[in-house]
Amino acid sequence: MVRARPDVSGLIERARDGQPRAVARLISLVEDAHPSLREVAAGLMPYTGGARIIGLTGPPGVGKSTSTSVLLTALRGQGLRVGVLAIDPTSPFSGGALLGDRIRMTEHATDPGVFIRSMATRGHLGGLAWATPQAVRVLDAAGFDVVLIETVGVGQSEVDIVELADTTVVLLAPGMGDGVQAAKAGILEAADVFVVNKADRDGTDVLVRDLRHAISLAHREVPAGAWRRPIVRTVASRGEGVDELVRVLGEHHDWLAAHGELARRRGARAASEIEAIAVRRIRSELVDVHGAGLPELAERVVGRALDPYAAADVLLETLRDRRSLPDV
């Protein structure tokens, strides 16, 4: 089947005009690594840089979806246009879209100042790093004032959200395991702002105290003028503490701008993105079955005829000899 090449500049124009279907189509082109991806990326660039990008992360069950939803409502109440990207792991069980579906069922569904999209992560290495910055850029160029990125998961994925967002919010809740467990999961150092959600539950005071202690330990070596990471208590299901969260997020944004940190973070983000695109291209070359012979090399490693470093040598030599890389 021959499909017509999408009218990218028309789509970008309509997205900037506030048409949600054009926004959705552009994000799909990005997610699907459509041949017009590069045209999309180049076309969006002049209109980007205006949006505040806020990441929300934390362990499953902590109330991220609810928090995202009430934060969205509060920011809308200030007249801001808000885009939401919910990042789900690809899962045959969840269909990768439970989260987004749940949010879509809320009152925001018919509001033209809101755009919500559930994104699947594509593979484990650099999938999020590769497609999400472009999706953020679509929303940024479409004139959304704030982009909220919600990610499931703790562990290695939070590093990505740090690289994606201007401000990273880490949500915790009492009864999800103690503070040490949270530290083990490696999410503490990712935070600009902590939210202790479900703060009407037993254990809240202990969690806040443990968190304060952990923060003060980490801040020992932090210079004066540095951002002191606040802890906001919320009961998102009742909207409690959300105004305070909005205030703190505004403060952090002002701090970023005043200290040159916004530019620094965006520079680091661009570097990661360029690197992820480059690595992705090289990877697609490496796994090409007609190319460097990865399956055959793997078989020789299993058979103990070759160690994996020697196999990588062969692979890279093939790549160098070819000097060709596929598009995207």
Add this chain to the structure above:
Amino acid sequence: MVRARPDVSGLIERARDGQPRAVARLISLVEDAHPSLREVAAGLMPYTGGARIIGLTGPPGVGKSTSTSVLLTALRGQGLRVGVLAIDPTSPFSGGALLGDRIRMTEHATDPGVFIRSMATRGHLGGLAWATPQAVRVLDAAGFDVVLIETVGVGQSEVDIVELADTTVVLLAPGMGDGVQAAKAGILEAADVFVVNKADRDGTDVLVRDLRHAISLAHREVPAGAWRRPIVRTVASRGEGVDELVRVLGEHHDWLAAHGELARRRGARAASEIEAIAVRRIRSELVDVHGAGLPELAERVVGRALDPYAAADVLLETLRDRRSLPDV
């Protein structure tokens, strides 16, 4: 300071002789990407392939450390030599070693048939993928019959454990969030064996039922003869259900061998490992500040003078022109 080049073949000999200090030193060489890494990798190869590799994963607080410890005791009771790799995210709060320290405090500390090592994950992209297979290979070559790999975390990291292990055990517990939450976290499809730990708690029956339902949905399209993923109930803190877990793990190992799946998984693992080594080398080239100019390119992207795809083009062209890659 000039350090003597380590005597790699001597270390490998002593490791195979059962000397834990030699094993520890070899893993350190691997973790630190020591210049002798390639010599280590090549030297280990002839002695590998004998160990059963079992991964344990699941959300924080589910009892992974305790389960690993009791499983270790049970396998030791069968006369098997057991190595444990505990993968922690690098964290200034946790020091990346809480988990290992806790395990080390148990009764296994003085048993020469047990080797326990806490590994930090090195960066977010491919860190685990790159160093851990070599650490597994050290234990394998040193004659451990079973290698247990315990990983913190849900989200994207479980994909790595699937690639590392012959058998992946996913632990859940009642009261950690419902089955849907677990599905969202994307850990269900990673499992060969499910463990519902803390099975003396309320909510166990509901969790097991939800899990059965999810498994039966996923198995609809699975051909006859496929592995039907069992659910084992345990109370690891009292050792309950652990004999059953050992039995099920043995069944899975037999099934893997009988269906050619062990060779297939090990082939896929070797391919991932080769790819990770190759990508790591290319990445180290890409971020080299004296080289391809990534910081400058990032600045141009932030300034909207260049889109990230065009920047990646420049980066890759620089790499191609150079045709040189650093060692490791």
